[in-house]
Structure formats: structure tokens, C-alpha cells
Amino acid sequence: MSVLEVARVSKRFGSLTAVRDVSLAVDEGELRAIIGPNGAGKTTFFNLISGFFPPTTGTIVFDGQDITAFPAHRRVATGIARTFQITEIFPALTVFENVRISAEVTAGFRLRPWVGRTEKARVRERVEETLELTGLAGKRDRLTGELSHGDQRVAEIAMALALRPRLLLLDEPTAGMGDEETNEITQLIRRLRSGGKFTIVLIEHDMRVVFHLADRITVLDRGTLLAEGAPAEIVANEAVQAAYLGDVT
Numbered sequence: 001m002s003v004l005e006v007a008r009v010s011k012r013f014g015s016l017t018a019v020r021d022v023s024l025a026v027d028e029g030e031l032r033a034i035i036g037p038n039g040a041g042k043t044t045f046f047n048l049i050s051g052f053f054p055p056t057t058g059t060i061v062f063d064g065q066d067i068t069a070f071p072a073h074r075r076v077a078t079g080i081a082r083t084f085q086i087t088e089i090f091p092a093l094t095v096f097e098n099v100r101i102s103a104e105v106t107a108g109f110r111l112r113p114w115v116g117r118t119e120k121a122r123v124r125e126r127v128e129e130t131l132e133l134t135g136l137a138g139k140r141d142r143l144t145g146e147l148s149h150g151d152q153r154v155a156e157i158a159m160a161l162a163l164r165p166r167l168l169l170l171d172e173p174t175a176g177m178g179d180e181e182t183n184e185i186t187q188l189i190r191r192l193r194s195g196g197k198f199t200i201v202l203i204e205h206d207m208r209v210v211f212h213l214a215d216r217i218t219v220l221d222r223g224t225l226l227a228e229g230a231p232a233e234i235v236a237n238e239a240v241q242a243a244y245l246g247d248v249t
Contacts, residue, residue: 009058081165091145102162150181
């Protein structure tokens, strides 16, 4: 069953068409990778799914509900969370405080003048679980801005997880990382996937990560859908080879 269905979406900015007539169906529990050369429209496509941009045409359905007109905060409430190309954290706060902010948003604390002790305890428990899951429990009291680049990316993922999403969108999670940090992020994503709680869609340039993680791969080129299939099918696709992959062996 498809948890996310994107039907023929396009996004125009004046005379520029950044995404043209792209469709995507992602099954529950699937890990889908979106790849393509720079300027292919990948991040714009993510922005359409997450509600940062409204599509010019087309529809987006999540968990059976048409969310095409929903702004970003309403999509978070339906169970969609994302990370960004440029890490979005609160550098002057601790790791624990960063994750707690997300957990409190999900609990609706920002809309209430008073919160009971039991509810605060539930939020704290959620934060603790998230820190354990992401391997950040030992760095909970560190200022997030003092962490390594890799750990900052993990902290951002932890903030997204604290929102309790069903669909997790990761925008270039290994960007700017060395081999060791890339491996750690890859292992974290694999753990999230194996737990069975999350459907994951990621944009990624590192083909080692893509082909080790993805169930299926969607390839964009110049804002259009170039190809879609299992990793072996994408490797063998001559159009993809010409447009992007080159020699991945």
C-alpha cells in the first residue's frame, strides 16, 4: 500500500519550471532514494512533499489524505518530518534541548499555557528514547553547535524523529562528510528502516549510500522523471548512465 502518492506535480517560478509533471508512489516501510545531477529539481520536489512550496499543478496524498493545500506545519501534524541540505539546529542549546523542542511541538505544548507533570515526563521519555536510538545519549548535555558536522546531522535527524513521523524525508544526509561519518549515518538510517516504524525518502549524491540502502530509486533530470526502479535496474539504465551515474563499479 502506498503511504505517499505524488501525482503529476509541477512547480513553476515565473518562466522557470523547476519540476515538471513528476509522479511518485512510495509504499509503507519503503526506503526510496531520489537522485539526479545538480539542478535536477530534487530539493524543490522535497519542498513540494513537505509543504514549503505549493505545487503549481498536481496532487499529493499522504496516508489516504489529500494534503496538496496543507502548509508545512499541517503536514508535520499528519506525520511528515524532514531534514535539510544545510543542517537546521539550535547551536546554542544542548542536544537534549534541541530534541526536546521537537517533542514538545508534537505534544502540543506551544499552544498551552500550562503543562502537567505527567505530560512533561512523557516528553522527557520520548527525548531519552530518541537519543538512545540515534546514539546521542552520551552527548545529551553538549552544546549542539560544538559537535562535529556528522553529529550535528545526527542531532537534526533526532529532532525530526522526535516529531513521531511516519514519513521521514532526508535531504542529503551525508553531505560534506568523510568516510567514517558517512558510514555512521548510513548505519543509523539502516537501523531506522529495520525498526519498521518509518517510511524513508532520501536525496543523496553518494552512490555508495544509495545502492546500499534503497529499495527503489527515482532519478530526476532537469525537473522531469528520467527513470525509476530497483538499484540493479538503475545501474543498467543507459539513460541514467548518460545523464548522471557514469561508472559506479
